[in-house]
Amino acid sequence: MIQARCLVILIFAMVITNCARITPDPAGPVPLSKNKILVVNSNHSLPRYQLAENGFMEALAGKDIVTLDLNNDERPTEQLLDVLNTQQFAAIYTIGAKALGSVDYIDPAAQVIYSSVLSWRQFQSRDNYFGVASEVAxxxxxxxxxxxxxxxxxxxxxxxxxxxxxxxxxxxxxxxxxxxxxxxxxxxxxxxxxxxxxxxxxxxxxxxxxxxxxxxxxxxxxxxxxxxxxxxxxxxxxxxxxxxxxxxxxxxADLATTGRQAAVITQTLLEQQQPESHVQFPAGxxxxxxxxxxxxxxxxxxxxxxxxxxxxxxx
Missing domain, CATH: 3.40.50.2300 (Response regulator)
Structure with a gap:
């Protein structure tokens, strides 16, 4: 049990490295929605990730939201690329390092909101990235x-x-x-x-x-x-x-609250407004x-x- 959970922690702590980008296929019309949101979860089976996603979904109930679970996907970028090639999103909420790394690998210009990522500091200067830190202030x-x-x-x-x-x-x-x-x-x-x-x-x-x-x-x-x-x-x-x-x-960090914070950031961006900061510490x-x-x-x-x-x- 200790070994398994320790490995989970280390997955959270992995540093996301920059590498060659995959560009979404521009061929064919892509349906545009000014308010459609994509939620990419590194592993929905993990309770801590479930809590963040549930908090986010509850706060934005009624919104046009597509969810994607990368659990047990050995090639997460391919699955994500399929979604991005068929739909266009106003914002992408990523939960965990695997999800954020996959989005950054494919489309670094996307408007991204993230949480549950220990290496968040390497993204805090990116104009189009907004997140909730993994640790309490x-x-x-x-x-x-x-x-x-x-x-x-x-x-x-x-x-x-x-x-x-x-x-x-x-x-x-x-x-x-x-x-x-x-x-x-x-x-x-x-x-x-x-x-x-x-x-x-x-x-x-x-x-x-x-x-x-x-x-x-x-x-x-x-x-x-x-x-x-x-x-x-x-x-x-x-x-x-x-x-x-x-x-x-x-x-x-209270993970359900973290998800709700990410939802507030997302709503602010959908309203064409700028969040107070690119990174917030957990409120709970x-x-x-x-x-x-x-x-x-x-x-x-x-x-x-x-x-x-x-x-x-x-x-």
Missing amino acids: PHAQMTWFKYFFPQLKRIGVIYSEDNAGLVKDGERFANQLGIELVSAAVTKVEDLPRIADQLLQKVDALWVLPDPVVLKSESSTKLVFDLAHRRQRPVFAYSSLFMELGATLSIN SSISLNLLKVGEYQLDLNTDALGSVNELLTQ
Whole structure:
């Protein structure tokens, strides 16, 4: 179970690379709808992706929407290309990295809305791409960390260049809460064991980010958690999937709300208006807490915070 779920996380974290584009076939008339929307789901069988799609569909009930599930499709671009060659869409909502990568590969000029993509930062400067980030805003995460464990003074974070901006924001918010965010940059996964172990000796807890180097593979992800456990340091994460790997606390994006946010962005674009920003952080969140880890690491937990927990692990 742990291995399977870890692989799911790593699929989310894969970096979408640019490559040769496939252009939709212009031959023949393509029916035009100014309000038709295409929803491309990387894998509808995954509950987290289902929640996002359901939230989107409910918010735009009555709209002309076509759905496409890329689950178990070894050649997703071919299936998508068939749809794009026969219909024209005003906007495309993609859920997950596979869906976004397929759309970007075929038609990078399309008007795209996305969610559940960890590598969203590489798309934030694209004029025609709008999305909801995969993680809760740094200031919200830091606030929850402080609320649950008020005695923590130093939180460590390992990051690559992709997350430099996020870490900088995190440092500012942490300082406002009386927390020192101790950061360690990594460029190669081969350096991760040394950098992680050195950092864990300096901090009270480790904050895990959706990072393409730190979470490059199943082995690198497990390594970070194993080192933290060996040093008796709690891990704070951004997805409940990490709880099975040993995270102590996770501040998770509410995926149904994420889908509704994507729907609002889509509606704004259909009305020929510009969204406030190209990327929004999730408006809703849920919290997972592992009480076994709290006891094992002898952490000073604010018991008043237990009322905010959505998922409590006690065994």
